[in-house]
Amino acid sequence: MSNEFLWVEKYRPQTISDCILPDALKKTFQEIINNKELPNMLFSGTAGLGKTTVAKALCNQLGLDFILINGSEEGNIDTLRGKIKQFASSVSLQGGYKVVILDEADYLNPQSTQPALRGFIEEFSNNCRFILTCNFKNRIIEPLHSRCGVYEFNTTKKDMVTLCESMLSRTTFILKEENVQHNVKDIAPVIMKHAPDWRRVLNELQRASVSGTYIGLSSSSTGSSIDELVKLLKDKDFKKMRTWVVNNMDMDATAIFRSLYDQSTTYIKPQSIPQLVLILADYQYKHAFVADHELNVVACLTEIMANVEFA
Numbered sequence: 001m002s003n004e005f006l007w008v009e010k011y012r013p014q015t016i017s018d019c020i021l022p023d024a025l026k027k028t029f030q031e032i033i034n035n036k037e038l039p040n041m042l043f044s045g046t047a048g049l050g051k052t053t054v055a056k057a058l059c060n061q062l063g064l065d066f067i068l069i070n071g072s073e074e075g076n077i078d079t080l081r082g083k084i085k086q087f088a089s090s091v092s093l094q095g096g097y098k099v100v101i102l103d104e105a106d107y108l109n110p111q112s113t114q115p116a117l118r119g120f121i122e123e124f125s126n127n128c129r130f131i132l133t134c135n136f137k138n139r140i141i142e143p144l145h146s147r148c149g150v151y152e153f154n155t156t157k158k159d160m161v162t163l164c165e166s167m168l169s170r171t172t173f174i175l176k177e178e179n180v181q182h183n184v185k186d187i188a189p190v191i192m193k194h195a196p197d198w199r200r201v202l203n204e205l206q207r208a209s210v211s212g213t214y215i216g217l218s219s220s221s222t223g224s225s226i227d228e229l230v231k232l233l234k235d236k237d238f239k240k241m242r243t244w245v246v247n248n249m250d251m252d253a254t255a256i257f258r259s260l261y262d263q264s265t266t267y268i269k270p271q272s273i274p275q276l277v278l279i280l281a282d283y284q285y286k287h288a289f290v291a292d293h294e295l296n297v298v299a300c301l302t303e304i305m306a307n308v309e310f311a
């Protein structure tokens, strides 16, 4: 099997019809392609749902020049202005308007960079469209909301079953393409576990397939690493706990909170469980607003270490 490629990139859907999306959302994007008119858009949803993929697929299918700028890496206002200006003011090779995909726009400073962006959208409105993506739309300032149609990628429980089924056939297709021996019934658990973070599903599959045979939920996945975390909390080993967080930040923080909650009865003294629940709920809530997720998780775990009695 080929090791040179990350499956998430190699199997990134190139068209809207290949993307795994709830029907209503897919139909909306399909209509944009049929009408050949791309509005300014804001894509909102947690990681790995396909926001960047859809933005690229729309541009490709409409034959539009686009530039992809990452807000979490290039959030500096001068860099941003320079890049957008240079791109927007050159003539499109395709003849049509151009598209600026501003990925992870919620990482842009809401006091300085986001207001400036509002100015850019107006300044370049005659030959540019903007697609912003964000994990949390409450971190995007209102004037940007109102200049973009908001497209919600977060799914309801109702849609989840169908989406997981589509993902199952997509992943078995990928495993066949990669000549990985597998048992279809071993694939479902990894999908159930990480859905709807499709990036995570593919990464876990690839990680568990390096030998050429899919070995099922790997020992590095959530289950055992949460046990490891619990031990560090119990030992009040702050330093190792921080290292654990750094190594596991590819796991969605909400999944960390959830696993701690699910397993609480086995590792926490019964009288401490209400306290744990309150702490987890508090940091889970803050998770939607804070700029630094790693810091928020570490703060949560520190509070648990200090205030919860372990069994």
Ligand SMILES: Nc1ncnc2c1ncn2[C@@H]1O[C@H](COP(=O)(O)OP(=O)(O)O)[C@@H](O)[C@H]1O
Binding pocket: 007, 008, 009, 011, 012, 013, 018, 019, 020, 021, 046, 047, 048, 049, 050, 051, 052, 053, 054, 133, 198, 199, 200, 202
């Ligand atoms: N809706 C989807 N359908 C099929 N594959 C997906 C979907 N969403 C994500 N993926 C897979 O995960 C990878 C990362 O997706 P991406 O669009 O970057 O997610 P986001 O921008 O929402 O974090 C894609 O390259 C693709 O392989």
Ligand SMILES: [Mg+2]
Binding pocket: 051, 052, 053, 103, 104, 133
């Ligand atoms: Mg993205």
